[in-house]
Amino acid sequence: MRKFKTIVIFLIAFLLQGNLMHYFxxxxxxxxxxxxxxxxxxxxxxxxxxxxxxxVFGFLQDIxxxxxxxxSALMYLAVGAIMLFLRKKVYADNKLVLxxxxxxxxxxxxxxxxxxxxxxxxxxxxxVYVIRHVPGTLLWDYIILFIAELIYARRHRKQGxxxxxx
Amino acid sequence: xxxxxxxxxxxxxxxxxxxxxxxxxxxASRTGNDNVxxxxxxxxxxxxxxxAQTGFSGVFGSLGxxxxxxxxxxxxxxxxxxxKKENAELKESLSKAQLDxxxxxxxxxxxxxxxxxxxxxxxxxxxxxxxxxDESGVFGNITVGAGKNDGIKxxxxxxxxDGLVGKVISVTGSTAKVAGIIxxxxxxxxxxxxxxxxxxxxxGNGKGKLEGYLFDTDKTIAKGAVLMTxxxxxxxxxxxxxxxxxxxxDKSTSQVTITAEPQADFYALRTVxxxxxxx
Numbered sequence: 001m002r003k004f005k006t007i008v009i010f011l012i013a014f015l016l017q018g019n020l021m022h023y024f025x026x027x028x029x030x031x032x033x034x035x036x037x038x039x040x041x042x043x044x045x046x047x048x049x050x051x052x053x054x055x056v057f058g059f060l061q062d063i064x065x066x067x068x069x070x071x072s073a074l075m076y077l078a079v080g081a082i083m084l085f086l087r088k089k090v091y092a093d094n095k096l097v098l099x100x101x102x103x104x105x106x107x108x109x110x111x112x113x114x115x116x117x118x119x120x121x122x123x124x125x126x127x128v129y130v131i132r133h134v135p136g137t138l139l140w141d142y143i144i145l146f147i148a149e150l151i152y153a154r155r156h157r158k159q160g161x162x163x164x165x166x
Numbered sequence: 167x168x169x170x171x172x173x174x175x176x177x178x179x180x181x182x183x184x185x186x187x188x189x190x191x192x193x194a195s196r197t198g199n200d201n202v203x204x205x206x207x208x209x210x211x212x213x214x215x216x217x218a219q220t221g222f223s224g225v226f227g228s229l230g231x232x233x234x235x236x237x238x239x240x241x242x243x244x245x246x247x248x249x250k251k252e253n254a255e256l257k258e259s260l261s262k263a264q265l266d267x268x269x270x271x272x273x274x275x276x277x278x279x280x281x282x283x284x285x286x287x288x289x290x291x292x293x294x295x296x297x298x299x300d301e302s303g304v305f306g307n308i309t310v311g312a313g314k315n316d317g318i319k320x321x322x323x324x325x326x327x328d329g330l331v332g333k334v335i336s337v338t339g340s341t342a343k344v345a346g347i348i349x350x351x352x353x354x355x356x357x358x359x360x361x362x363x364x365x366x367x368x369x370g371n372g373k374g375k376l377e378g379y380l381f382d383t384d385k386t387i388a389k390g391a392v393l394m395t396x397x398x399x400x401x402x403x404x405x406x407x408x409x410x411x412x413x414x415x416d417k418s419t420s421q422v423t424i425t426a427e428p429q430a431d432f433y434a435l436r437t438v439x440x441x442x443x444x445x
Contacts, residue, residue, distance in 0.1 A: 018297070018298030018299065018300075018309065019297065019298050022299040022433065025433065028433070055182065059186075062193075064298070064309065064343075065298055065299070065300045065307060065309060065343075066300055066307065067193070067300075067307060067335065067345065067349075068190050068193050068194055069189050069190065069192075069193040070186040070187070070189035070190040070193060071190055073186055074183065074186040074187070074190065077179070077182065077183070077186070081179065116190060120190055120191060120193075120194035121194055121350075121351060123350045123351065123372060124350050124371065124372045125350060125372035126371070126372040126373040128373070129372060129373040129374060
Protein backbone atom coordinates (compact mmCIF):
# COMPACT_ATOMS: atom_id res chain seq x y z
CA MET A 1 0.00 0.00 0.00
CA ARG A 2 2.82 2.38 0.89
CA LYS A 3 4.58 1.66 -2.40
CA PHE A 4 1.38 2.36 -4.31
CA LYS A 5 0.89 5.67 -2.43
CA THR A 6 4.49 6.66 -3.16
CA ILE A 7 4.08 5.95 -6.88
CA VAL A 8 0.86 8.02 -6.96
CA ILE A 9 2.63 10.93 -5.20
CA PHE A 10 5.46 10.76 -7.74
CA LEU A 11 3.04 10.54 -10.66
CA ILE A 12 1.15 13.63 -9.50
CA ALA A 13 4.42 15.50 -8.88
CA PHE A 14 5.68 14.52 -12.33
CA LEU A 15 2.52 15.77 -14.07
CA LEU A 16 2.34 18.97 -12.02
CA GLN A 17 6.01 19.71 -12.65
CA GLY A 18 5.64 20.33 -16.37
CA ASN A 19 2.13 21.76 -16.35
CA LEU A 20 1.80 23.97 -13.31
CA MET A 21 5.11 24.68 -11.61
CA HIS A 22 6.40 27.25 -14.12
CA TYR A 23 3.54 29.57 -13.07
CA PHE A 24 5.17 29.83 -9.64
CA UNK A 25 8.63 30.78 -10.89
CA UNK A 26 10.38 33.43 -8.83
CA UNK A 27 13.26 35.07 -10.72
CA UNK A 28 13.11 32.17 -13.17
CA UNK A 29 13.33 29.50 -10.42
CA UNK A 30 10.31 27.21 -10.34
CA UNK A 31 9.63 24.64 -7.60
CA UNK A 32 11.31 21.31 -8.37
CA UNK A 33 8.86 18.76 -6.97
CA UNK A 34 10.90 15.67 -7.87
CA UNK A 35 13.97 17.11 -6.18
CA UNK A 36 11.87 17.98 -3.12
CA UNK A 37 10.59 14.37 -3.06
CA UNK A 38 14.16 13.07 -3.41
CA UNK A 39 15.15 15.13 -0.38
CA UNK A 40 12.06 14.05 1.54
CA UNK A 41 12.70 10.34 0.96
CA UNK A 42 16.40 10.62 1.84
CA UNK A 43 16.58 13.25 4.60
CA UNK A 44 13.21 13.15 6.37
CA UNK A 45 11.60 9.78 5.66
CA UNK A 46 14.36 7.25 4.98
CA UNK A 47 12.47 5.15 2.42
CA UNK A 48 14.60 3.50 -0.28
CA UNK A 49 11.66 2.72 -2.57
CA UNK A 50 10.86 6.46 -2.72
CA UNK A 51 14.51 7.17 -3.51
CA UNK A 52 14.37 4.62 -6.36
CA UNK A 53 11.22 6.30 -7.71
CA UNK A 54 13.07 9.60 -8.13
CA UNK A 55 15.37 8.02 -10.73
CA VAL A 56 12.47 6.40 -12.62
CA PHE A 57 10.34 9.57 -12.67
CA GLY A 58 13.42 11.69 -13.41
CA PHE A 59 13.90 9.52 -16.47
CA LEU A 60 10.27 10.05 -17.53
CA GLN A 61 10.72 13.79 -16.99
CA ASP A 62 13.77 13.78 -19.29
CA ILE A 63 11.86 11.94 -22.00
CA UNK A 64 8.84 14.25 -21.81
CA UNK A 65 10.32 17.68 -21.14
CA UNK A 66 14.10 17.56 -21.48
CA UNK A 67 16.64 17.41 -24.27
CA UNK A 68 19.19 15.03 -22.76
CA UNK A 69 17.47 11.79 -21.77
CA UNK A 70 18.87 10.54 -18.47
CA UNK A 71 20.48 13.74 -17.18
CA SER A 72 17.85 14.63 -14.54
CA ALA A 73 17.48 10.97 -13.54
CA LEU A 74 21.23 10.69 -13.00
CA MET A 75 21.30 13.91 -10.97
CA TYR A 76 18.34 12.89 -8.77
CA LEU A 77 20.11 9.60 -8.12
CA ALA A 78 23.44 11.30 -7.37
CA VAL A 79 21.92 13.97 -5.10
CA GLY A 80 19.81 11.34 -3.31
CA ALA A 81 22.82 9.07 -2.76
CA ILE A 82 24.93 11.95 -1.42
CA MET A 83 22.12 13.03 0.90
CA LEU A 84 21.72 9.45 2.20
CA PHE A 85 25.45 9.38 2.89
CA LEU A 86 25.42 12.80 4.60
CA ARG A 87 22.36 11.87 6.65
CA LYS A 88 24.48 9.28 8.47
CA LYS A 89 27.30 11.76 9.06
CA VAL A 90 25.29 14.71 10.39
CA TYR A 91 22.33 15.17 12.69
CA ALA A 92 19.65 15.68 10.02
CA ASP A 93 16.85 16.19 12.55
CA ASN A 94 18.39 19.58 13.33
CA LYS A 95 16.41 22.14 11.31
CA LEU A 96 19.46 24.23 10.44
CA VAL A 97 21.32 21.16 9.14
CA LEU A 98 18.25 20.26 7.07
CA UNK A 99 18.16 23.76 5.58
CA UNK A 100 21.86 23.59 4.70
CA UNK A 101 21.56 20.11 3.18
CA UNK A 102 18.57 21.22 1.09
CA UNK A 103 20.52 24.25 -0.18
CA UNK A 104 23.51 22.01 -0.99
CA UNK A 105 21.23 19.54 -2.81
CA UNK A 106 19.55 22.19 -4.98
CA UNK A 107 22.95 23.68 -5.82
CA UNK A 108 24.41 20.23 -6.60
CA UNK A 109 21.47 19.31 -8.81
CA UNK A 110 21.72 22.56 -10.79
CA UNK A 111 25.50 22.51 -11.09
CA UNK A 112 25.50 18.79 -12.02
CA UNK A 113 22.81 19.24 -14.67
CA UNK A 114 24.80 22.17 -16.03
CA UNK A 115 28.00 20.10 -16.21
CA UNK A 116 26.25 17.23 -17.99
CA UNK A 117 24.75 19.67 -20.50
CA UNK A 118 28.09 21.37 -21.12
CA UNK A 119 29.99 18.09 -21.48
CA UNK A 120 27.55 16.24 -23.68
CA UNK A 121 26.09 19.07 -25.77
CA UNK A 122 29.34 21.06 -26.22
CA UNK A 123 27.21 24.07 -25.29
CA UNK A 124 28.27 27.59 -24.32
CA UNK A 125 25.57 27.77 -21.63
CA UNK A 126 26.53 30.31 -18.96
CA UNK A 127 26.89 29.00 -15.39
CA VAL A 128 25.81 32.38 -13.97
CA TYR A 129 22.62 32.26 -16.06
CA VAL A 130 21.82 28.76 -14.80
CA ILE A 131 22.72 29.39 -11.18
CA ARG A 132 20.53 32.51 -10.90
CA HIS A 133 17.48 30.20 -10.97
CA VAL A 134 18.65 28.49 -7.76
CA PRO A 135 17.29 30.96 -5.13
CA GLY A 136 13.72 30.72 -6.49
CA THR A 137 13.80 26.91 -6.66
CA LEU A 138 15.41 26.71 -3.22
CA LEU A 139 12.78 28.94 -1.64
CA TRP A 140 9.95 26.81 -3.04
CA ASP A 141 11.67 23.55 -2.09
CA TYR A 142 12.05 24.84 1.49
CA ILE A 143 8.31 25.52 1.60
CA ILE A 144 7.46 22.07 0.15
CA LEU A 145 9.81 20.26 2.55
CA PHE A 146 8.48 22.27 5.50
CA ILE A 147 4.91 21.18 4.68
CA ALA A 148 6.05 17.58 4.00
CA GLU A 149 7.88 17.46 7.32
CA LEU A 150 4.81 18.73 9.18
CA ILE A 151 2.68 15.99 7.60
CA TYR A 152 5.36 13.38 8.37
CA ALA A 153 5.64 14.48 12.02
CA ARG A 154 1.86 14.51 12.47
CA ARG A 155 1.50 11.04 10.92
CA HIS A 156 4.21 9.61 13.18
CA ARG A 157 2.77 11.22 16.31
CA LYS A 158 -0.56 9.61 15.44
CA GLN A 159 1.11 6.23 14.79
CA GLY A 160 3.09 6.51 18.04
CA UNK A 161 -0.10 7.30 19.94
CA UNK A 162 -1.93 4.30 18.40
CA UNK A 163 1.03 2.02 19.21
CA UNK A 164 1.05 3.36 22.74
CA UNK A 165 -2.67 2.53 23.07
CA UNK A 166 -2.15 -0.99 21.76
CA UNK B 167 30.37 -14.59 -5.33
CA UNK B 168 30.05 -13.54 -1.69
CA UNK B 169 31.58 -10.20 -2.55
CA UNK B 170 28.90 -9.67 -5.21
CA UNK B 171 26.13 -10.55 -2.80
CA UNK B 172 27.52 -8.21 -0.14
CA UNK B 173 27.85 -5.36 -2.60
CA UNK B 174 24.69 -6.00 -4.65
CA UNK B 175 23.32 -2.51 -3.89
CA UNK B 176 26.51 -0.75 -4.96
CA UNK B 177 26.80 -2.86 -8.12
CA UNK B 178 23.19 -2.02 -9.03
CA UNK B 179 23.82 1.72 -8.56
CA UNK B 180 27.01 1.49 -10.66
CA UNK B 181 25.17 -0.35 -13.45
CA UNK B 182 22.32 2.22 -13.40
CA UNK B 183 24.81 5.12 -13.53
CA UNK B 184 26.70 3.58 -16.49
CA UNK B 185 23.38 2.93 -18.31
CA UNK B 186 22.28 6.52 -17.74
CA UNK B 187 25.59 7.94 -18.96
CA UNK B 188 25.26 5.80 -22.09
CA UNK B 189 21.67 7.02 -22.58
CA UNK B 190 22.78 10.64 -22.17
CA UNK B 191 25.55 10.28 -24.75
CA UNK B 192 23.21 8.58 -27.25
CA UNK B 193 20.62 11.30 -26.61
CA ALA B 194 23.25 14.05 -27.08
CA SER B 195 24.45 12.56 -30.35
CA ARG B 196 20.90 12.57 -31.72
CA THR B 197 20.04 16.14 -30.67
CA GLY B 198 20.00 18.61 -33.54
CA ASN B 199 19.63 15.92 -36.18
CA ASP B 200 16.19 16.41 -37.75
CA ASN B 201 16.44 13.11 -39.62
CA VAL B 202 16.75 10.91 -36.53
CA UNK B 203 13.44 9.89 -34.98
CA UNK B 204 12.75 9.07 -31.33
CA UNK B 205 13.33 5.49 -30.20
CA UNK B 206 10.38 3.13 -29.62
CA UNK B 207 10.54 3.36 -25.77
CA UNK B 208 10.71 7.18 -25.97
CA UNK B 209 7.70 7.28 -28.27
CA UNK B 210 5.81 4.87 -25.99
CA UNK B 211 6.46 6.94 -22.86
CA UNK B 212 5.62 10.20 -24.62
CA UNK B 213 2.37 8.71 -25.97
CA UNK B 214 1.43 7.36 -22.55
CA UNK B 215 2.06 10.63 -20.78
CA UNK B 216 0.72 12.88 -23.57
CA UNK B 217 -2.94 12.31 -22.72
CA ALA B 218 -2.37 12.87 -19.01
CA GLN B 219 -0.31 15.99 -19.73
CA THR B 220 -2.99 17.43 -22.00
CA GLY B 221 -5.69 16.72 -19.39
CA PHE B 222 -3.62 18.22 -16.57
CA SER B 223 -2.75 21.22 -18.70
CA GLY B 224 -6.46 21.89 -19.30
CA VAL B 225 -7.36 21.53 -15.62
CA PHE B 226 -4.39 23.37 -14.17
CA GLY B 227 -3.96 26.03 -16.87
CA SER B 228 -6.55 28.37 -15.39
CA LEU B 229 -5.53 27.46 -11.84
CA GLY B 230 -1.95 28.26 -12.76
CA UNK B 231 -2.97 31.61 -14.24
CA UNK B 232 -4.71 32.46 -10.97
CA UNK B 233 -1.69 31.53 -8.79
CA UNK B 234 0.65 33.21 -11.22
CA UNK B 235 -1.44 36.38 -10.79
CA UNK B 236 -1.03 36.15 -7.02
CA UNK B 237 2.71 35.38 -7.09
CA UNK B 238 3.56 37.97 -9.76
CA UNK B 239 1.02 40.64 -8.81
CA UNK B 240 3.51 43.54 -8.89
CA UNK B 241 5.03 42.43 -12.18
CA UNK B 242 1.59 42.23 -13.86
CA UNK B 243 0.62 45.64 -12.51
CA UNK B 244 3.72 47.21 -14.08
CA UNK B 245 3.09 45.28 -17.28
CA UNK B 246 -0.48 46.57 -17.35
CA UNK B 247 0.71 50.18 -17.08
CA UNK B 248 3.23 49.57 -19.84
CA UNK B 249 0.56 47.99 -22.07
CA LYS B 250 -1.81 50.91 -21.52
CA LYS B 251 0.91 53.29 -22.70
CA GLU B 252 1.72 51.04 -25.64
CA ASN B 253 -1.97 50.84 -26.54
CA ALA B 254 -2.22 54.62 -26.76
CA GLU B 255 0.85 54.72 -29.01
CA LEU B 256 -0.51 51.94 -31.20
CA LYS B 257 -3.84 53.73 -31.64
CA GLU B 258 -1.93 56.74 -32.89
CA SER B 259 0.17 54.69 -35.30
CA LEU B 260 -2.94 52.81 -36.50
CA SER B 261 -4.53 56.01 -37.67
CA LYS B 262 -1.32 56.80 -39.58
CA ALA B 263 -1.15 53.26 -41.01
CA GLN B 264 -4.63 53.51 -42.46
CA LEU B 265 -3.23 56.06 -44.86
CA ASP B 266 -0.84 53.42 -46.19
CA UNK B 267 -3.64 50.91 -46.88
CA UNK B 268 -3.94 51.96 -50.47
CA UNK B 269 -0.19 51.57 -51.01
CA UNK B 270 -0.35 48.10 -49.47
CA UNK B 271 -3.09 46.88 -51.78
CA UNK B 272 -1.04 48.13 -54.73
CA UNK B 273 1.98 46.17 -53.49
CA UNK B 274 -0.15 43.05 -52.97
CA UNK B 275 -1.42 43.14 -56.54
CA UNK B 276 2.16 43.63 -57.70
CA UNK B 277 3.42 40.60 -55.70
CA UNK B 278 0.51 38.52 -57.11
CA UNK B 279 1.44 39.48 -60.64
CA UNK B 280 5.08 38.49 -59.96
CA UNK B 281 3.99 35.16 -58.40
CA UNK B 282 5.82 36.03 -55.18
CA UNK B 283 5.00 33.88 -52.18
CA UNK B 284 6.25 34.41 -48.63
CA UNK B 285 6.33 31.79 -45.86
CA UNK B 286 2.73 32.45 -44.88
CA UNK B 287 1.53 31.10 -48.21
CA UNK B 288 4.01 28.19 -48.34
CA UNK B 289 3.10 26.63 -44.99
CA UNK B 290 0.02 25.36 -43.22
CA UNK B 291 -0.40 26.60 -39.67
CA UNK B 292 -1.31 24.47 -36.69
CA UNK B 293 -2.25 26.30 -33.50
CA UNK B 294 -1.32 24.46 -30.32
CA UNK B 295 -1.47 25.07 -26.60
CA UNK B 296 1.74 24.91 -24.61
CA UNK B 297 1.10 21.99 -22.26
CA UNK B 298 4.40 22.00 -20.39
CA UNK B 299 7.73 23.76 -19.92
CA ASP B 300 11.05 22.13 -19.08
CA GLU B 301 11.60 21.94 -15.34
CA SER B 302 14.68 24.17 -15.29
CA GLY B 303 13.29 26.95 -17.45
CA VAL B 304 16.85 27.44 -18.67
CA PHE B 305 16.72 25.99 -22.17
CA GLY B 306 13.37 27.38 -23.36
CA ASN B 307 12.08 23.87 -24.11
CA ILE B 308 8.33 23.51 -24.31
CA THR B 309 5.87 20.72 -25.12
CA VAL B 310 2.84 21.58 -27.25
CA GLY B 311 -0.48 19.76 -27.52
CA ALA B 312 -0.33 18.94 -31.24
CA GLY B 313 1.73 16.32 -33.01
CA LYS B 314 2.15 14.00 -35.96
CA ASN B 315 -1.63 13.65 -36.35
CA ASP B 316 -1.78 17.38 -37.10
CA GLY B 317 1.00 17.21 -39.69
CA ILE B 318 3.84 18.30 -37.38
CA LYS B 319 7.25 16.80 -38.11
CA UNK B 320 10.64 16.89 -36.44
CA UNK B 321 12.24 20.17 -37.56
CA UNK B 322 8.91 22.03 -38.01
CA UNK B 323 9.15 25.69 -37.05
CA UNK B 324 7.28 27.20 -34.15
CA UNK B 325 6.22 30.84 -34.00
CA UNK B 326 3.84 33.00 -31.99
CA UNK B 327 2.44 36.52 -32.34
CA ASP B 328 5.81 37.97 -31.27
CA GLY B 329 7.98 36.01 -33.68
CA LEU B 330 10.17 32.90 -33.87
CA VAL B 331 9.90 30.56 -30.88
CA GLY B 332 11.98 27.56 -31.95
CA LYS B 333 11.80 24.25 -33.73
CA VAL B 334 10.34 20.83 -33.06
CA ILE B 335 12.95 18.36 -31.79
CA SER B 336 10.72 15.34 -31.19
CA VAL B 337 7.13 14.48 -31.99
CA THR B 338 4.45 11.95 -31.01
CA GLY B 339 0.91 11.54 -32.33
CA SER B 340 -0.56 14.30 -30.19
CA THR B 341 2.39 16.22 -28.71
CA ALA B 342 5.63 17.82 -29.89
CA LYS B 343 8.73 18.84 -27.94
CA VAL B 344 10.13 22.22 -29.04
CA ALA B 345 13.63 23.63 -28.47
CA GLY B 346 13.60 27.43 -28.09
CA ILE B 347 15.85 29.66 -30.20
CA ILE B 348 17.74 30.62 -27.02
CA UNK B 349 19.11 27.06 -27.06
CA UNK B 350 22.78 27.24 -28.03
CA UNK B 351 22.42 24.31 -30.45
CA UNK B 352 20.15 26.32 -32.76
CA UNK B 353 21.50 28.86 -35.27
CA UNK B 354 19.36 31.18 -37.37
CA UNK B 355 20.41 33.43 -40.24
CA UNK B 356 18.89 36.91 -40.25
CA UNK B 357 18.58 40.21 -42.08
CA UNK B 358 18.02 43.65 -40.61
CA UNK B 359 14.38 44.66 -41.08
CA UNK B 360 15.38 48.22 -41.97
CA UNK B 361 18.07 47.14 -44.45
CA UNK B 362 17.75 43.71 -46.06
CA UNK B 363 21.37 43.88 -47.30
CA UNK B 364 22.60 43.41 -43.73
CA UNK B 365 22.82 39.65 -43.22
CA UNK B 366 24.19 37.57 -40.36
CA UNK B 367 23.78 34.61 -38.06
CA UNK B 368 22.63 34.36 -34.45
CA UNK B 369 22.60 31.53 -31.93
CA GLY B 370 21.61 31.17 -28.26
CA ASN B 371 24.37 32.59 -26.04
CA GLY B 372 23.57 30.41 -23.03
CA LYS B 373 22.31 33.42 -21.06
CA GLY B 374 18.76 33.58 -22.41
CA LYS B 375 19.76 35.90 -25.26
CA LEU B 376 21.01 35.56 -28.83
CA GLU B 377 24.53 36.28 -30.00
CA GLY B 378 25.84 36.46 -33.53
CA TYR B 379 27.75 38.27 -36.23
CA LEU B 380 27.29 39.99 -39.57
CA PHE B 381 28.46 38.15 -42.71
CA ASP B 382 29.79 41.30 -44.35
CA THR B 383 32.44 43.18 -42.37
CA ASP B 384 31.67 46.38 -44.31
CA LYS B 385 28.09 46.49 -43.06
CA THR B 386 26.90 47.72 -39.72
CA ILE B 387 23.74 47.43 -37.67
CA ALA B 388 22.14 49.76 -35.14
CA LYS B 389 21.10 49.04 -31.57
CA GLY B 390 17.33 48.43 -31.57
CA ALA B 391 17.30 46.98 -35.10
CA VAL B 392 14.75 44.20 -35.59
CA LEU B 393 16.19 40.90 -36.86
CA MET B 394 14.13 38.85 -39.35
CA THR B 395 14.79 35.32 -40.60
CA UNK B 396 16.59 35.59 -43.94
CA UNK B 397 15.37 32.37 -45.52
CA UNK B 398 18.85 30.82 -45.63
CA UNK B 399 18.82 27.33 -44.09
CA UNK B 400 15.69 25.70 -42.73
CA UNK B 401 13.90 28.87 -41.58
CA UNK B 402 11.61 30.67 -44.05
CA UNK B 403 12.20 34.38 -44.58
CA UNK B 404 10.26 37.14 -42.85
CA UNK B 405 9.76 35.95 -39.28
CA UNK B 406 10.82 38.26 -36.45
CA UNK B 407 13.67 36.81 -34.36
CA UNK B 408 14.59 39.54 -31.91
CA UNK B 409 15.84 43.07 -31.28
CA UNK B 410 19.52 44.04 -31.22
CA UNK B 411 20.55 45.10 -27.73
CA UNK B 412 24.30 45.44 -28.18
CA UNK B 413 26.71 45.92 -31.11
CA UNK B 414 30.49 45.44 -31.02
CA UNK B 415 33.11 45.72 -33.73
CA ASP B 416 36.38 43.79 -33.45
CA LYS B 417 39.08 46.34 -34.25
CA SER B 418 41.54 43.84 -35.73
CA THR B 419 39.14 41.81 -37.91
CA SER B 420 36.35 44.43 -38.38
CA GLN B 421 33.90 41.62 -37.52
CA VAL B 422 30.62 43.06 -36.21
CA THR B 423 29.18 40.98 -33.38
CA ILE B 424 25.74 41.55 -31.91
CA THR B 425 23.65 40.55 -28.92
CA ALA B 426 19.87 40.40 -29.34
CA GLU B 427 16.85 39.94 -27.11
CA PRO B 428 14.57 37.21 -28.49
CA GLN B 429 11.14 38.49 -29.47
CA ALA B 430 9.27 35.61 -27.82
CA ASP B 431 8.93 35.52 -24.03
CA PHE B 432 9.60 31.85 -23.22
CA TYR B 433 8.19 32.04 -19.71
CA ALA B 434 4.86 33.49 -20.86
CA LEU B 435 4.09 31.18 -23.79
CA ARG B 436 0.53 29.85 -23.73
CA THR B 437 -0.30 29.25 -27.39
CA VAL B 438 2.00 28.83 -30.37
CA UNK B 439 1.68 28.22 -34.10
CA UNK B 440 3.57 25.39 -35.77
CA UNK B 441 4.39 25.79 -39.45
CA UNK B 442 3.89 22.57 -41.38
CA UNK B 443 4.53 21.79 -45.04
CA UNK B 444 1.48 22.32 -47.26
CA UNK B 445 -0.41 19.09 -47.91
